[in-house]
Amino acid sequence: MQRKYLAKIFVTLRPSVLDPAGVAVQSSLKQLGYDNVDSVRIGKYIEVIITEPDERKARQNLDRICDQMLANPVIENYRFDLIEVESQTGVF
Known part of the structure; x- marks a missing residue:
């Protein structure tokens, strides 16, 4: 039986990588008085949304998807939360 899973994926720069966009936002916040x-x-x-027979297979495929497409493993980290969703509820 196939199951549907919702993956909530978070991709962030590794702590050692400079984040120019983050620096710009921080500077703007300081200018607005947020010291x-x-x-x-x-x-x-x-x-x-991924369809797989079980959670283990969904996690394996999501790891590959993140490594190959959604994150740059050289400079980014990723993590994901996986939630089984009911296909008949109209969620997605």
Whole structure:
């Protein structure tokens, strides 16, 4: 039996990689008076619906998808949350 899973994927730059967009946002926040913001890092959020027979297979395929397409493993880290969704509920 096939199951549908919603993957909520978070891609962020590795801590050692400079984040110019984050620096720009932090600078703008300081100009707006938010002196209490010590650091800003910008990332990506992606949702994917995947159909697989079980959660283990879904996780394996999502790891490959993230490594090959959604994240640059040299400079980015990723993590994902996986939630089984009911295909008949009209969710996606």
